[in-house]
Amino acid sequence: MAHADPELSLPGAERAGPTGRLLRASRAVFLWLTVAFAVATYAGVTLPLDAQAAVYLGLMGTVSLYHGGFEHVANLRGRGESLQLRYLAAYVGLLGAALALFVVAPVAGLVVAVGITVLKAGHGGIAVRQRVRSGEGLGTWRARFVGAAVRGGAVMVVPYLAAPGVFSAVAYAMAGLFASDPAVGWLFDPVRRAFVGGCYAGLLLGYLAATRGTADPSAWRAEAAEVGLLVAFFAVVPPIVAVGVYFPCWYATRQVARMTDGSPDATLADAVRRVLRDGALPWVGALAVLAGLVVWLPRPPTSAVGWVAVYSVFVACVAVPHVVVGSWLDRTRGIWSVH
Secondary structure, X not given: OOOOOHHHOOOOOEOOHHHHHHHHHHHHHHHHHHHHHHHHHHOOOXXXXXXXXXXXXXXXXXXXHHHHHHHXXXXXXXXXXXXXXXXXXXXXXXXXXXXHHHHHOHHXXXXXXXXXXXXXXXXXXXXXXXXXXXOOOOOOHHHHHHHHHHHHHHHHHHHHHHXXXXXXXXXXXXXXXXXXXXXOHHHHOHHHHHHHHHHHHHHHHHHHHHOOOOOOHHHHHHHHHHHHHHHHHHHHOOHHHXXXXXXXXXXXXXXXXXXXXOOOOOOHHHHHHHHHHHHHHHHHHHHHHHHHHHHHOOOOOOOHHHHHHHHHHHHHHHHHHHHHHHHHOOOOOOOOOOO
């Protein structure tokens, strides 16, 4: 067997108990949806855009947004008042800066939105993987960056390649909230898409090749299968539905699973109760900010894609401080370390 780069060695076996059960449940749901949409596509059956938007808005505005607020409450609990104030100030400042970028340069804001989605999905996924598997692995920033880029890339790059029509329609609607005729077409030029696809394919294959020599072969097979499932899911499921399902049913679910790890007395019910208790207030606050954004917009949305665009702008602006403040700048703890 070829020897992997030690920095890219993967963690070992997945934990048992409620953690493992929840992880397996999330994979089962995604596998079922992948197969179901593949069969539907083969049969010529499509899901109307209104239904796709309902799935996206319903799941993202409830489960995902609720859990996102909980992550910050859990991260700040028990920490000094001075740190909490600095944390909140930085959060609000970055949220405002992200929205200002959309207003001043909508296409640049769109690019940042895609990038921050990749980072959130990727780094959040790697944090779960490191926590819920035995042994050490992906122990350097280089290794974590590669793993995060592969996982996060599945969430944005794959649908960008597989469904450019829908992806570009949502992108145009997002930028169109702040400009009458945003120039987003160049982002979907076939040559540019081919280049991005080639880069991602090279990164994916390189990552799997570099980790192939992991001491525990089953860990590599599990990683390859999980990444393959994500790629297949985002290639087959319509992008609006895929993203709308991913963050509540994969990202949030797996973060809750991470919370049940490390304590023999931890239960899934306890973790869910914690989320319900601590996430309520920030969720209401986030909905108020979203409502304010809708009222403030000069051209409120009138279509399903328009509403998806509004929420996508909102959640992208929220995600910037979520990742930067909640993880990168928080060297002591961070949203992906609390359990």
